[in-house]
Amino acid sequence: MQQPQSQISVQSLNAFFRSTRALKDVNVQVLPRSVLAVIGPSGCGKSTFLRCLNRMHELIPGATATGQVLIDGQDVYSSNVDPVMVRRRVGMVFQRPNPFPTMSIFDNAAAGLRLNGVRNSYAEQVEKSLRQSALWDEVKDRLHAAATSLSGGQQQRLCIARALAVEPEVLLMDEPASALDPIATARIEELIRELRERYTIVIVTHNMQQAARVSDWTAFFYMGELVECAPTEKIFTNPKEQRTEDYVTGKFG
């Protein structure tokens, strides 16, 4: 099996909502098979940054982006790149679990393959992705039950399986545990640490303890600017910037 190798390099990325500038000249590097946590107060551009990486940002009416996002050295904003193909390489998990309500557990896990026109039996791929998302043992006897019959935490792991089934190189997670209870949150965090072995992960989180627990690197955003990006331990113990220190010690935000 081929290991997905990837590196994200963001260069002078600017994002706009009509004339409002939501991201200002952001530069970030993400190493292969590492976890980057993105933290910052509400409205600082964390989610916008994440959505720029797989070109989901531009789906909002009036939203545009400039700059470069290199994934494996290829600029996803280059004019000859199809955003649909970018999204197949860069999977995404959202804040609220959003399995397709009309589909079974199996069909949800297979949705990416089926909707993208892959024709063969999906059983093997579905089992693999459900195992990777640590859901297999809980659902293997009822794969054809409705996805909505699962608990919130299970639904979120199903969404992770759905994203993994199309074999992306990068996984983006937008506050994946903020709608879940502490036990489900702990399972998701454990899962992130396992997935780190195979994927490059960027996770937006409101929860600084979570960032400290799961990530290798942490980026602190404030008012659309990347204030500081450093190894997680350094951000939380010895940040370079005063604003970072104020935020991680709870003085604002």
Next chain:
Amino acid sequence: MKGYGRRRFVNMAMTAFCGAAVLIALVPLVSVFWLLLAKGFAGLSWSLFTSLPTPVGEPGGGVGNAILGTLFLVGLACVFGLPIGIGTGLFLAERGNGPIGDAVRFVTEVLSGVPSIVIGVVAYGLVVVPMHRFSALAGAVALALLMIPTLARATEEMVRLVPSHLREAALALGVPQWKTSLRVVLRTALSGIVTAILLSVSRAAGETAPLLFTSLNNQYWNFRPDQPTASLTVQIFNYAISPYEDWIQKAWASALVLLLFVSLMNLTSRFLARSRLRGA
């Protein structure tokens, strides 16, 4: 406490008034069912459903060709009406936020307000005149024109109810926009759209005016779209205005059959709507 007594009196009076209004509103509904059952039940027989109409004076016979004709006309109307109506609704919901969407929405509103006899005239001009003959096709076009605006608006509403996070989930998997619309968004809204389809079918099945000079009538079985076709409504109209007792009896029986068909459609759609709400 003077004010309290007065308020209590007004409250009771208004409650009594609303109750009376409900009873009065139920009178026509109940009397329609009652009258049709009383007058039409005697005319129900196997041959009513299976036989062709007979000439005056000859006993027996039925309206089998008209029942089949109504199903044929409505089915053909669905072939034209469903893709256009549902497609328009999908467009309005997914891309209808600009001036073009507003224009389309305005046009569907106008179209849904056009009297059905006028729709019949339009179908006459569009299909009957160029083909030089009355036909099932012309009737189906008229019925489809009636179905399209209601279907479009109902589909738009149902598709707008689909949460945007499902759309995003599909797009984030690298599914193209058109496939997301058809396979995820429309699929999720489907049970609501089926309800709308059943309602518009039952409405189309009950129309007489647009069929009078489009599909006309036919005394025989017809399976060809380019030939005049019998329909229950036109058959009821012809029988009801005739002076013959046998025909008038058949009109009552046919009306009962039509009412049962339409009620069945409506009840099914209500049932689907309710089970959908429970499922969500």
